[in-house]
Amino acid sequence: MSSLKRIAKNTGVTFLGNNAFKILSLILVIFIARYLGSESFGRFSFALSFTGLFAIIIDLGTRLVLVRETTKSKKDASKFLSNTLILKLFSAIITLSIIFLLINILKYDSITKLSVIIASFGLMFNSMTNSVISVYQAYEKMEYSALVKIGKVILRFLFTMSILLIGLGLTYVLIVYSLIQLFGFLISLFIYNKKISKLVFNFDKDLIFRFLKSGFPFLLSSAFVEAYFRIDITLMSKMAPKTVIGLYNNVSPEVVIGWYSAAYSILDSLISIPNALSVAMLPVLVLYFKNNRNKLKDIYNHSIKYLS
Template sequence: MGTARRIAKNAAVTFFGDNLLKVLSTVLVILIARYLGDVDYGKFTFALSFTGLFLVLMDLGTRILIVRDIIQNKDKAPKIVANVLLLKVVSTTVVYFLMLAIAYFLSYDHNTMVALAIAGAGLIFDSLAATVGSIFQAYERLEFGVMARITRILLRFAVTVPLLLMGVSFIWILVIYAVVHFINFVMVLAICYKKFVALNFDFDKNMIVSILKRSFPFWLSGIFVTVYFRIDITLMSKLAPTALAGVYSAVSRDAVIGWYSSAYNLLDAAAAIAGAVSAAILPVAVAYFRDSREKLMKLYSLAARYLVFIAVPTAVGTTLLADKIIVLLYKAEYANASLALQILIWTMVPLCINYMMGAMMIASHQEKKGVYVLMLNAVVNILLNLYLIPRYSLYGAAVATVLTEIFYFAGYYFIISRSVGHLDFVKMFVKPVVASAVMGLVIFKFMGGLPVVVAIIASMIIYGAAMFLMKALEEEDIALIRKIFIRKEI
């Protein structure tokens, strides 16, 4: 299969598959939020967020390293994956009990400890499944990973929705999540054996030591990224004010976490496109760094530019329609999440470019330098949250997220501009900014009374028309699309 077709196939699989997954996941989370209410939903999301802080410790930074090593030597795939799996059995067990010990030290109540124990058990199997699933990305057969993840969310749907209708507590929803993680691990392992290779469980001490040494930068990077994305909810569980002048009064911190999580879920869903594209181009970027820096730069700039084409109007439209979106998707009790969403959605713009730079960082073997950026990023995020959350609650956490993502962008761009190349930001931003301004003006002036779904569809049409009139799709891009469809190389 030619390079262009391979990129197209993997991009299509990840784009449609992962975005279908994200849609299903978002719908399920919205249903959970609506049925549990803001307080219990806050407890539910705290359990997932707190345990998620420890998932990266279980991972040991091996997932990306497995992909890169197998791409370079597929004959060693059975032994590499098997040895890492043995290593992960030990790491997941140790980290699980460490997590429970820390939670006990932080004086969380009995129900919270039970929730953390259940959620953490599920993450053990999630970590093991991710290790085996790395082989799908290394062989550029992303459809198997997508299939496994979609099956996982469908299983969650099939069991969770009836339980919600029965009025069960959030603890039982966490039980379902854990059981489904186990089923997913078994399924991924079966696909690996049937479609790829039988794992070779021949313990190799030298290989494990080598993997641990080389994965250390990825592990540190993962720790810092995880702290950035998940520490806010943990800090809110201890620091968020129970009253905020002019906004809310006499509420539990669980409710505040529920509001924040409802807004963050929508940002996470919107950012799924960038994650899908980044995952699709990583194997090709690794090969291009070795064989053709010119092609690597072309891949990098085109992917980043088109993600910006999506990110800018998404941020503008969501800012103008946030209050209606929150009430439509959740309930009126989540209305305080609207301002948080208006702030958080602007993370989309730097985030899209950061996803691409992350792929370039790995492809160009700059992960050690990236660790320093991520370390500073995590420190900045913690300091911002420590200052802003006690004063501004969930809105302070939202501001901290946006500012940290901008800081992240600056650090990564400083490194990537020297190892891969500079992005043309004028070319990247001018047309989508102008088109988004036109769209935003129309929303503000004429769409205030329209149902939110109608307003969103109309906004997409207006933005698309403006981009078409400005000829945002250039001849080079059209030529690339033609090459993909007539099955020629880039």
């Protein structure tokens, strides 16, 4: 299969998988907002957004490094993945400690604190899953990534709706979210072992330091991206107005966040196409950067043309 055909296939698979994921997630968010109400939905949105700010600390810029290095040397995929997961285990422990410390220093109420702590475990498992998906990306097997995403969102939809219908609240919804992230990690490992290679943990200190060094520029760029997309809700939790002129008095920040998040979730679904193309292109560009710069320029020019 030619490079352009592989890119087209993986773009299509990623686009369909992401859209199915986003559509079901959007429907679920609408139901969560309706059943929990503005205040609890605001806490739900804040917990996910606040913990999301720390995703870069767990990842440490290794996601793109893992794609790049695995694309160059697929025989070492298991070694790369196992050491990345070991690194992320340690970074996750540090990150969860920072989250716990900050959420107490910032003096949020007890329900918000508990929500953030539960969501932070989901953040850890999701980051681990993303490492496995990075290897899928390097192998240009994005159908496995789509399968994991769709499986997660279907289970999340079914279990969350069940919880809402029997009258359980915010805490149980977040527990379901975190457990589904754990399931996603386990199923992604299962697919990796069945379809790509047996994962054997082999600690390599030098490799971990190499990944940390290579990942530092990605860490810096990701810090700005995450801050741009996620800092808004965290700021609103402390700065949202108590009064909405002509509408409500004594409005809590959680209610304002709930309104904002419900609208933002709809707009967030519009970035699927460029995201799918960039995911599909990365492993191909890595190969051609090393072997055929002219082909790399050609594919890059085609991608810009399609996006514009």
